[in-house]
Amino acid sequence: MTANPERPPGDPLEALDAHIARKSDEIRIVQQITARIGTTLDLDELLAISLEALNSSLGFEHAMILFADEAGETLTVAASHGYPDAGSGVTVPAGQGVLGVAARRRRITRIGNMGAQRAYIANVRRQMVEAGKGDALAAIPRLPGLADAESEIAIPFVVKDRLIGVLAVESPKPGAFDELDEMVLSIVANELAHAIDNARLHAAAVDRSRALDAANAALKSMNESLERTVAERTAELTEALATARRESALREELLRRMAPPAVVPLLLEDRLVARRLEVSVLFVDLMDFTAFSSGMEPNEVFALLNRFFSWAGEVIERYRGYVNKTSGDGIMALFGVPFETATHATDAALAGLALQDELSAQFPFAMRVGINSGAVTAGMLGPRNRSTYDVLGDAANVASRMEELCPPGWVAVSPETSAAIGPYFALSPLGEQAIKGKGMMECFAVARLKPLLEDARRVDPTSRFATAHGGIAAEIETAKRARLSMIDFASLQARDAALGHNEAVAAFALALLRDLRAQGESVAGPVAAIDESDLVIAALLHDSGKHAVAAETLNRPSLAGAELAALRTELREATLAVLDRVGFASLAPVIRELYRFEEVRGAEGEYGAAAEILAAADIYDALTAPKRYKGQPWRIAGALAEIRWMPYCARQQRPAFETFVELMRPKDTAIGGGARPRVVLR
Amino acid sequence: MSGARLISTGLLPEEITPAMEGVIPSTIATCSLAGEPNVTEISQVYYVDANHVALSHQFFNKTHHNVRENPFASVLVRDPGTYQEWILEVQYDHSEESGPVFDEMDAKIEAIASMTGMSGIFKLRAADIYRVLSVRKSRSRETA
Numbered sequence: 001m002t003a004n005p006e007r008p009p010g011d012p013l014e015a016l017d018a019h020i021a022r023k024s025d026e027i028r029i030v031q032q033i034t035a036r037i038g039t040t041l042d043l044d045e046l047l048a049i050s051l052e053a054l055n056s057s058l059g060f061e062h063a064m065i066l067f068a069d070e071a072g073e074t075l076t077v078a079a080s081h082g083y084p085d086a087g088s089g090v091t092v093p094a095g096q097g098v099l100g101v102a103a104r105r106r107r108i109t110r111i112g113n114m115g116a117q118r119a120y121i122a123n124v125r126r127q128m129v130e131a132g133k134g135d136a137l138a139a140i141p142r143l144p145g146l147a148d149a150e151s152e153i154a155i156p157f158v159v160k161d162r163l164i165g166v167l168a169v170e171s172p173k174p175g176a177f178d179e180l181d182e183m184v185l186s187i188v189a190n191e192l193a194h195a196i197d198n199a200r201l202h203a204a205a206v207d208r209s210r211a212l213d214a215a216n217a218a219l220k221s222m223n224e225s226l227e228r229t230v231a232e233r234t235a236e237l238t239e240a241l242a243t244a245r246r247e248s249a250l251r252e253e254l255l256r257r258m259a260p261p262a263v264v265p266l267l268l269e270d271r272l273v274a275r276r277l278e279v280s281v282l283f284v285d286l287m288d289f290t291a292f293s294s295g296m297e298p299n300e301v302f303a304l305l306n307r308f309f310s311w312a313g314e315v316i317e318r319y320r321g322y323v324n325k326t327s328g329d330g331i332m333a334l335f336g337v338p339f340e341t342a343t344h345a346t347d348a349a350l351a352g353l354a355l356q357d358e359l360s361a362q363f364p365f366a367m368r369v370g371i372n373s374g375a376v377t378a379g380m381l382g383p384r385n386r387s388t389y390d391v392l393g394d395a396a397n398v399a400s401r402m403e404e405l406c407p408p409g410w411v412a413v414s415p416e417t418s419a420a421i422g423p424y425f426a427l428s429p430l431g432e433q434a435i436k437g438k439g440m441m442e443c444f445a446v447a448r449l450k451p452l453l454e455d456a457r458r459v460d461p462t463s464r465f466a467t468a469h470g471g472i473a474a475e476i477e478t479a480k481r482a483r484l485s486m487i488d489f490a491s492l493q494a495r496d497a498a499l500g501h502n503e504a505v506a507a508f509a510l511a512l513l514r515d516l517r518a519q520g521e522s523v524a525g526p527v528a529a530i531d532e533s534d535l536v537i538a539a540l541l542h543d544s545g546k547h548a549v550a551a552e553t554l555n556r557p558s559l560a561g562a563e564l565a566a567l568r569t570e571l572r573e574a575t576l577a578v579l580d581r582v583g584f585a586s587l588a589p590v591i592r593e594l595y596r597f598e599e600v601r602g603a604e605g606e607y608g609a610a611a612e613i614l615a616a617a618d619i620y621d622a623l624t625a626p627k628r629y630k631g632q633p634w635r636i637a638g639a640l641a642e643i644r645w646m647p648y649c650a651r652q653q654r655p656a657f658e659t660f661v662e663l664m665r666p667k668d669t670a671i672g673g674g675a676r677p678r679v680v681l682r
Numbered sequence: 683m684s685g686a687r688l689i690s691t692g693l694l695p696e697e698i699t700p701a702m703e704g705v706i707p708s709t710i711a712t713c714s715l716a717g718e719p720n721v722t723e724i725s726q727v728y729y730v731d732a733n734h735v736a737l738s739h740q741f742f743n744k745t746h747h748n749v750r751e752n753p754f755a756s757v758l759v760r761d762p763g764t765y766q767e768w769i770l771e772v773q774y775d776h777s778e779e780s781g782p783v784f785d786e787m788d789a790k791i792e793a794i795a796s797m798t799g800m801s802g803i804f805k806l807r808a809a810d811i812y813r814v815l816s817v818r819k820s821r822s823r824e825t826a
Contacts, residue, residue, distance in 0.1 A: 015697060095801070098793040109789045113704035113726065117794040120725050121804050128803070138799040150705075154793075174705040175762050 019180075026184050029057045034191040043199040047079035050192050055081055058184065060169045062146055065192075066092065067165040068103060068157075075103055075166055077144050087144045097143040099168040102154035106163055110153045110182050112175035151176035155186055157193030164196060259380065259389035260322045263338040267380070272338075274379025279336035280348035280371055280417060281396045282321065283403035284312060284355065286329040287366040304363075305329060311362055312355060318491050319351040320551065324390060330403075334391060337378050342555035343497040345373045345420035349446050350494050352411035370402025371446075372414040398435055402443065405433050411446040418444040423457060423626040424499040426450050449490075452504055457624050460636050462667035469511040469663075476506045479536050486582060487544060495546050496554040501621055506539035508617035508664070515659050516613070523655040526609045538587045539614055542594060545574025568599055590614070602648020609656065616660040619643060640664060640671045692732020693814045698759070698768050702729040705762035710737070712748035712755045720744045727759050727770075728787055730811060735772060736783055738791065739808040746810070749774035755812065758820070767820035772812035784809040 033053040040046050047065050054060040064080035064087065077090045095104040102109040111117070128134060145152070149170040157165040167189045171177065177185075255264045259272075266272040286292075286308070293301045312331055313323045320341065321333045333351070336344030352369040359367060374395030381390035398414050406412035407430075414435075418427055427444040435441045452473045453459055459466050480489065480503065493499045513535055516527045546554060549570055553559075559567060572595045576588050593611035598619065607615070623639035634642070640661045643649065649657045661671050701708075704726030711721045722745055728736040735757070739746055749755055753774035760767050778784045788806040795804035 019696075095792075096796045098797075101789050101793040101796060105785070105789055105792075107785070107789060109793055111704075111790050111793060114794060114797075116704065116707060117725055117790075118798060121794055121798045121800050124804060125798055125800055137803065138801065140799040141797070143797060175700055175703040178699070 023180060026058065026180065030184055030187050033057060033188055037188075037191050037195045040195075041199050041202040043196065043203060044079070046192075046195055046199050050188070050195075051079055051081035054169065054185075054188065058188075060181075060185070062149075062170040064144060064168050065165060066099065066103075066144075066168070067196075068094070068163045072103070072163045075100065078165070080144075083144075083146070090144045092143055093141075096141050097145075098152040099145075099154035099166045100143075102168075103156050103163060103166045106156045106158055108153065108155050108182060108186055110151075110177055110179075112151045112177065114152060115148070115150045115174065146170050146172055148172050150174040153177050153182055153185055155189040157189060157196060159193050159197040164193060164200075167192065258387065260334075260338050263389060266338075272380060274377055276375055277336060277338075277340050277378050277391075278344070278374070279334055279340070279376050279378070279391065279395065280344040280373040280420075281376070281391070281399035282316070282331075282333040282335065282348045282352060283370045283400050284331040284333070285368050285403050287368065287408050289329040289365060292365050308363055311358075315354050315358065316351050318354070318488070319347040319494050321347060321351050322389075325388070332396070332400075334378075337391070338389065339552070341551060343494060343551070345371075345417050346424055346497045346499060347494050348373070349411065349413065349417070349421045349425055350490055350499075353446060353448065354490070356409055356411060366408040368403050368406035368408055369411040370399050370404065370406050370413075371411060371417045372396075372399035372402055373417040373420055374398065374414075394437065398438065398441075401433075401435050405430065405443065407445065413444050413446055415442050415444075418442075421446070423455075424450055424497070426454065449499055452500065452507055455500065455504075457626065457636075458500075458504055458621065460664070460666040463636075463664050464515075464667075465508065465511050465663050469507070469514070472507045472511050473503065475510070476503050476536060476540075479506075479533065480540060483533075483537060484540055484582065487541070487578075489540070492544060492546055495549075495551045498543075498625060501625065502540045502543070504621045505542065505614070505617045506536045508620065508660070509535055509539045509613050512613050512616060512656065512660050512663055515663055516609075516656060519655070519659070523659070527613070527656075530610050530613070534587060534590075535610060535613065537584055538590050538594075538610070539617065541575065541579060541582070541584065541587070542591060542614060542618060543571060543575060544578040545571045545576070548574035548577075565599070568595060571595075594618070597648070601646045607648075612654070612656040613660075616643060616657050619646075620660065620664060636664060636666065637669050637671060644671060693817050694729065694732045694735075694770075695817070698761075698817065699729055700763055701759040701761040701766070701768055702727050702735070703762070706760040708760070709758040710745055710755055711757075712745050713752050714744075714748050715751035720748055727757055728783070728809070730783055733814050734775070735770065735812050735814060736778075736787060736809045737812065738787055738806055739777065739810050740791070740804065740806060749810070749812075754815075757812075768817060769820055770817050771815040773815055775811045775813045777808040777810050779808045781809075783811065 033050070036049055036053060037046065040049065051063050051065065054063050062082035064083070065078050066075040067078045068075055073094055075092045075094060077087045077092075080087050092100050094100050098109050098111055098114075125137060128137065145168065150173055151171040152168060154166055154168045156163055157167065167185065169177070169181075169185060251268070252264055255267050259267055263272050289305075293304070296304070308329075309323075309326055309331065316323055316331075316333045319335070320343075321335045322337055324332045324334050326332075333348075335341070335348040335351070341347070348371045352371055355367070355369060372395050374393065376391035376393035376395050378389065378391045380387040381392070382388055395416075398416075402412040402414055412430060413421065413427070421427075426447040426449070428447050430443040430445050432440040433443045453461075453466055453470060465472075480487075489502055490499075493501055510532060513527060513530060513532060517524050549567065553567060572592070575591060579585055579587055579591065590608065590610045593607055594614045597607050597611055597615045602612075602615070620639055620643060623634040623642060624636060643657055644661060646657075648654060665671050707723045707725055708727045709721060710724050710727075711719060713719045722743070724737060724745070726738065728738070730736050737745075745755075755772050755774065757770040757772055758767055759770065784806065787809050791804065791806045792801065795801050798804075
């Protein structure tokens with residue numbers, strides 16, 4: 001409000017001129033300000049520009065801008081100018097103070113006498129308090145702005161009928177703002193309100209866009225992270241599984257070192273209990289190994305011994321033995337553990353013979369082997385966590401003693417063992433030996449498997465087979481070595497103690513074929529086409545499927561009915577598979593015929609000559625074999641009589657079987673007649 | 683009151699408005715029907731238009747009582763910038779409890795009352811509208 005010096009003070013025209021001049025000035029300035037306000041969409045910048053312009057262009061030094069919340073209930077300082085404390089974030093309830101009332105009522109409020117009015121009302125308040133009515137009074141609020149403001153204009157920002165904030169301009173001078181100021185500020189505020197709204201809309205759009213971008217990025221990252229997590233988790237699980245398998249395998253491997261594989265599952269479940277078993281115990285000891293190895297480096301000694309143990313262990317396991325422990329250069333092995341077997345004694349004897357037979361090809365030293373059979377108690381023995389499968393009992397001590405008294409290169413057996421293996425093995429007497437705690441015992445050395453012609457239970461020395469076909473056994477051995485060297489007949493036969501069975505069947509069959517051919521045309525004709533070599537191979541391999549059948553099943557007593565039929569089928573199929581594998585698939589038909597014949601004992605239909613010959617030889621050797629499940633073996637005459645009693649032969653002309661009886665019968669014994677015996681065939 | 687008053691067409695001149703901002707309390711003299719005068723300070727005489735002013739009616743008091751018996755009153759207002767005193771002869775016309783004049787006066791009172799915790803207690807009951815009968819600058823000021 002500048003006065004014109006040309007005119008006296010108080011002149012109405014002068015005042016009017018000044019007023020018009022100021023108004024046009026201010027309108028120009030407002031235009032400038034609103035133009036500047038329109039240049040930015042950034043809210044903070046917008047507020048800063050506006051407050052700065054209000055100060056520099058229009059002289060409103062103290063101003064603040066507050067934003068209303070959504071409900072219009074509170075106002076928060078967004079920007080200010082001309083205050084010692086910027087006051088940003090200070091919140092005022094709508095309805096409090098000049099700006100609060102302006103916002104609540106959505107009307108411009110201009111006051112120029114705040115000090116006087118405040119003093120007046122404060123006086124009224126004091127009187128009320130003194131009159132005891134203070135309880136009804138509200139607390140005096142703390143409001144942003146100048147503490148000593150005298151003048152204030154507050155202008156609400158209303159956009160699209162919605163309160164978005166308030167502009168407040170203050171002055172410590174009374175009556176600082178007039179109606180023109182009010183008008184100017186309302187124009188600026190109106191522009192500012194719309195600019196704020198636009199800036200907010202823009203910011204919201206930007207925010208939405210950013211949020212969308214962020215959401216997209218988060219989604220992408222989440223997908224990637226999910227894939228990564230799945231991959232990592234899968235890898236972890238795979239690793240854990242592999243570790244578990246490794247640990248499980250390791251544990252089993254460790255347990256296998258402590259006990260026979262068959263008890264490992266029991267050990268894993270902690271179900272193994274000590275039990276009493278009939279077993280054979282085998283001891284091996286190297287002769288003069290200490291002297292032998294005296295010039296060797298310790299490493300060499302250990303390497304040699306370990307190689308020896310590995311080799312011996314393999315031989316022992318071939319006959320279902322279990323190396324229980326080694327001690328120095330000695331070995332203790334158990335047969336018939338952890339579950340009792342019918343063949344532990346023959347298995348041990350076969351293992352002992354194999355060890356001695358094969359040693360010289362492997363190692364430059366000699367050894368002693370001792371075997372005893374008897375009752376022991378078997379179970380896990382030793383300190384906790386270091387226990388191993390072991391046996392307790394005199395039987396082990398006697399076996400150790402057998403090894404001590406054994407001549408180098410031999411296998412010594414106790415009376416108990418020799419009784420069990422006698423039918424199969426040629427034994428040499430070792431005389432009466434003193435056994436600690438047992439007194440004197442008749443001991444033997446195992447020489448070899450009993451040769452066919454020496455096996456009186458199979459071949460009567462007066463029989464035609466013994467007298468006319470003495471060289472056949474050697475022929476069979478030759479054929480076996482030449483054509484079936486890949487088959488380990490000893491371990492195959494050990495499975496059910498049918499020692500020498502395959503060779504015997506082959507020898508009997510070949511002798512029978514030759515005797516049939518020596519007869520008249522009516523008998524020789526049907527067998528003319530049979531190839532001797534094929535017959536021998538078929539005889540040798542007729543039960544070679546035994547390797548695939550559980551030894552426990554093979555040796556189970558009183559197997560009958562469906563179980564027996566299942567065993568026959570299993571054995572036949574496994575045998576046919578062996579034929580196929582070793583190149584004799586062409587023999588499958590005759591083997592099938594043999595199995596069919598034996599199942600029904602020739603009761604149904606006709607059979608080929610080769611099958612009849614094999615059946616006669618196989619049934620005879622089976623009947624005379626000393627098997628535990630059959631009890632005592634048949635005598636030769638009884639076995640031959642049984643063959644004549646078979647349905648196939650009864651009251652029929654069966655040259656193959658009649659000739660077989662003639663081949664095997666003791667010279668002075670007639671076969672036939674008498675009561676029909678009962679027998680179970682396998 | 684927000685209307686342009688560049689050229690006064692009534693009794694109250696443009697230059698009196700600073701004296702009606704309430705910066706310096708005003709003085710009002712009334713007289714009862716019985717002839718008993720009453721002079722008192724009032725915080726603000728509100729400018730309504732060139733021929734009318736308004737007084738706030740917040741409490742029942744003697745001024746309020748007197749003008750309803752005897753509508754004539756004399757008001758002295760002072761310009762805080764020049765200390766010029768103006769003497770107005772006014773006649774109580776009517777009382778408004780709503781409308782633009784009431785709202786503006788009410789907002790101002792509410793604004794101040796809320797600052798001192800007196801919202802709802804210190805409030806405008808009515809805006810008493812007076813017609814201006816005459817206006818003059820005080821002699822004492824002019825002779826000074």
